[in-house]
Every structure is written in C-alpha cells, then in structure tokens.
Amino acid sequence: MPVAKPEASDSRVIAHIDMDCFYVQVEQRKHPQLRGLPTAVVQYNSWKGGGLIAVSYEARNYGVKRSMRGDEAKEVCPEIQLVQVPVARGKADLNTYREAGSQVVSILARRGRCERSSIDEVYLDLTDAAERMLTETSPHSLETIIEEALKSHVLGITSREDGIDVKEKVREWLCKSDADRRDKLLACGVLIVADLRMQVLQETQFTCSAGIAHNKMLAKLASAMNKPAQQTAVPFSSVKGLLESFPIKKMKQLGGKLGSSLQTDLGVNTVGDLWQFSEGKLQERYGINTGWLFIVILHSI
DNA sequence: CATGGCTACGCT
DNA sequence: AGCGTAGC
Known part of the structure; x- marks a missing residue:
C-alpha cells in the first residue's frame, strides 16, 4: 500500500x-493449559527473571507491566506463568x-x-x-x-x-x-x-x-x-x-524528537494546536519531506 | 551492563 | 553505504 x-x-x-498480546497468545496456543491464566513471555531470564515482552490481559489486571522484569512481575502476581521466548544461537528467536x-x-x-x-x-x-x-x-x-x-x-x-x-x-x-x-x-x-x-x-x-x-x-x-x-x-x-484534543506525542511518528520539537518550538501539544498552522509554515520549518506527515494529519478533517 | 535487539525507513 | 530515528 x-x-x-x-x-x-x-x-x-x-x-x-x-x-x-500476541506472543502470549502464540504460547497459549502451544500450551493450552496456560489459557485464561495470568501469563507473560520473557526473554533472558538469567537477570532478575528476564525482561517481559508480552503480558496477558489477566496479568495486566494484577498490575503487571511490560517494562517489568520477571521478578517484579512475581511480586505483583505470584501465580503468573512466565514463558521463555525460544533461543537460537544465544539470541531471542522470534x-x-x-x-x-x-x-x-x-x-x-x-x-x-x-x-x-x-x-x-x-x-x-x-x-x-x-x-x-x-x-x-x-x-x-x-x-x-x-x-x-x-x-x-x-x-x-x-x-x-x-x-x-x-x-x-x-x-x-x-x-x-x-x-x-x-x-x-x-x-x-x-x-x-x-x-x-x-x-x-x-x-x-x-x-x-x-x-x-x-x-x-x-x-x-x-x-x-x-x-x-x-x-x-x-x-x-x-x-x-477525536483529534483536536489528542496529544501530539501519541501520534505515530511524533513520539520522539520531532514531537518534542513541535512542543518546545511551536507550543503544539495537541493535534488541534497543529491545525492553527498552515501547511506552508510547517513545511518551511521542518522541510518538504517531513511536511507530508503534517499534511496527512491536516487532511484528516 | 541492565530494555536489548531488531527492523524499516529517510536522509546524506 | 552508513547514520539517525522510531517503534515493536
């Protein structure tokens, strides 16, 4: 497309x-006994129980987050099922x-x-x-x-x-x-x-x-x-x-430095704020090639 | 050491 | 080709 x-x-x-929570679903299909249980997929479980890369919705209800290590997840949800991601040549194999x-x-x-x-x-x-x-x-x-x-x-x-x-x-x-x-x-x-x-x-x-x-x-x-x-x-x-109060930093492509510069340089915090600017001004500032992104946003209304 | 590793994409 | 950015 x-x-x-x-x-x-x-x-x-x-x-x-x-x-x-795709990785969890794949593991639950492979191991049906995990279905319905709080489950997370971890990689590298040698350090603090490994890093979580997918968390089931049952586990999220206990407060388990993707940024946690396996050990932290166990503290919040002692019955959580941790599944290791497959490893090939010492690396996570997806x-x-x-x-x-x-x-x-x-x-x-x-x-x-x-x-x-x-x-x-x-x-x-x-x-x-x-x-x-x-x-x-x-x-x-x-x-x-x-x-x-x-x-x-x-x-x-x-x-x-x-x-x-x-x-x-x-x-x-x-x-x-x-x-x-x-x-x-x-x-x-x-x-x-x-x-x-x-x-x-x-x-x-x-x-x-x-x-x-x-x-x-x-x-x-x-x-x-x-x-x-x-x-x-x-x-x-x-x-x-939907868009006028939508935080600009949550838009795809604008979560990083470009989004930050919109906030600090132009005071744009929401998509609605962005509508105050003309396409020309935005392209002038950010270049013709970044400008297409703004044009998509502006043309959505 | 402690999100790392990976990919895709745009720019130069 | 190599680098920076972004997001999974």
Whole structure:
C-alpha cells in the first residue's frame, strides 16, 4: 500500500489489525493449559527473571507491566506463568511469532491488500471489497449482519446511561440508507473486519483488535481504543472531535524528537494546536519531506 | 551492563 | 553505504 496520498475527501476504507498480546497468545496456543491464566513471555531470564515482552490481559489486571522484569512481575502476581521466548544461537528467536503472524495475514489477504507494519500489526486496504459490497447489497439486510459487527464501537454513536441499546444504535448506523457514501463504505468495512476477525479466531485461535477508518493514521489510533478482541470505527464526522484534543506525542511518528520539537518550538501539544498552522509554515520549518506527515494529519478533517 | 535487539525507513 | 530515528 503506497503512502497515504491525501485527497480532499478520502474515501478509502482502511483497517488496522492489532493482535492482542500476541506472543502470549502464540504460547497459549502451544500450551493450552496456560489459557485464561495470568501469563507473560520473557526473554533472558538469567537477570532478575528476564525482561517481559508480552503480558496477558489477566496479568495486566494484577498490575503487571511490560517494562517489568520477571521478578517484579512475581511480586505483583505470584501465580503468573512466565514463558521463555525460544533461543537460537544465544539470541531471542522470534520466528515462531513471525510465522504465526503470517498465518493471520494469509487470512486477512482474502479481502484486501495487506501491509505488515510489525510482527503483530497489519494494515488492510478494504476499499475495493467495501465498494463491491455496497453495489451488491444496499442497504444491508438485517439478518446478514453478524453479531460480532453489532459489538463494534463507532465513534460518535454514544452509549446511553444504561447502555442497553448500543447494539441497536450500531445496527441503525450500519443499515442507514440515507447515509453519506463514505459512511456506507465504512459500514461495509466494519462488517468485513468483523467477519475476518471471526475467521482469524476460528482458524488460528488468536484474538485481535481492529480500527476501521478512512486512512492509516486514524485506523491505527482506533485499533488501540478498545482492546482486547474489539473493533472501533471512525466515521468522518467524528474525526475532528477525536483529534483536536489528542496529544501530539501519541501520534505515530511524533513520539520522539520531532514531537518534542513541535512542543518546545511551536507550543503544539495537541493535534488541534497543529491545525492553527498552515501547511506552508510547517513545511518551511521542518522541510518538504517531513511536511507530508503534517499534511496527512491536516487532511484528516 | 541492565530494555536489548531488531527492523524499516529517510536522509546524506 | 552508513547514520539517525522510531517503534515493536
């Protein structure tokens, strides 16, 4: 997938798939007795019990963090199961995880073009599949909407106090016949991703979380919003509200020195602050080549 | 010694 | 090719 080419109205449907505590899931598949137990994967366990590189959600509930050593984790959660990462030639060997990731990618690739962004993360371009679905079935017949899709989070679809009719509201949103074309495409994306996540679970036993949006940046943000084993969609109409108070340092590519310089040099702390600057000014300061990043951000609204 | 090691990417 | 940055 080529770098996001920002257009005035981006109608692509992009999903970001993020495997939940992936190394742990791979080990739990290999050792089923670990399922449901607080578990972490460690490397180099000779010093203070080794460094944690993946932590199950059960263990996170005890306060176990990825930055901990094995010994610290045992203090917080004495019953934690520590699994050693395989070692080859004295080094951590991540090949089994890489292969497990490939298995997931081969399933996702049935519906769109995949771009692996890390060992456990994939971007998926579902534009064509969504457009096809839209021309074939519009509006969606209620009975074809799978339960998993109804559990989606859709930014801007607010849960009521009792939260009892959230699913009903999501159903309405998914079926809305007079919706914006982009909303309809996004709704198709939501259905496709729900279906794919079920296939992944069935065929690999792995759960994942997903974000569905009109570009990679927003899809990535969305996939982290509701974890584990959930999916979140970002309709165009909710982008501005989502981004304007969003900390710039948490944006991909801006977690390091570039983000720091935005804060100290320009006083930019949120994406909303960034909107006060023109593309020209930003490119003038940071160069034409870094400027494309800002343009993607600015064109998301 | 004590997040290390690894990868991908952009810049020069 | 080699370096710096970023993030897993």
